[in-house]
Amino acid sequence: MTTENNNALFAKGEKLTNGYFTGDAYLETLLQKDKNNNFVMGAVTFEPGARTNWHTHPKGQVLIVTEGEGWYQEKGKPAKTIKKGDVINIPENVEHWHGATANIKMVHIAITNYEGETNAVWLKPVTDEEYHEANK
């Protein structure tokens, strides 16, 4: 389902059903990898409570939060609040997750660099316990 919102920067895009997300998340692809751009770029909408699985990027990823408020957590560290206007430069091969807070929707642009043909390695879901710990 594609939905439009005149107040939003981008269309909401397609609901993600790839098994790498918990809750309702949507992807609007903005740019595919090509000969100049060694990354894919998309706008990801996380409804309240929605988050990625734990995952890594072999060549890192840049997030630009364009709406709302959410969480970014690297394994073994406390979750950090991220909000509209924030830029997060995620290092290579660091296990992490990102998503909305329990009560506030978040939208971010994701610029995901490639190493060869790979840009992400997906791991286990963020459990409700892990997520509630962030939202305490």
Place this chain on the structure above:
Amino acid sequence: MTTENNNALFAKGEKLTNGYFTGDAYLETLLQKDKNNNFVMGAVTFEPGARTNWHTHPKGQVLIVTEGEGWYQEKGKPAKTIKKGDVINIPENVEHWHGATANIKMVHIAITNYEGETNAVWLKPVTDEEYHEANK
């Protein structure tokens, strides 16, 4: 001068005084080139009437318009309107300019790829005649 605007996605940043822009344009740097990201990323604010010089990028550039409305023109082609939410994938080595319309401010994120240590080749200013032709 750095100014903040609570409604805007990013800070307005520093006024550009490098001679590569006509009118009042501002840059908020969002990310520097590093080992994972072979690009620099910034938010550029063009007040009405402001525009870049003609220029090229050896490895292309991606623009994401986050506010307002402006122009993008490649040499020898008509100027195209660009507006909030648009993504422009600028090819390598194509002479072009971008900027606000005569009456509407524009803000865009610019993701500028590097070829070696170079990301742009700056050329002549866009004359008032060229700019008014776009705004007809």
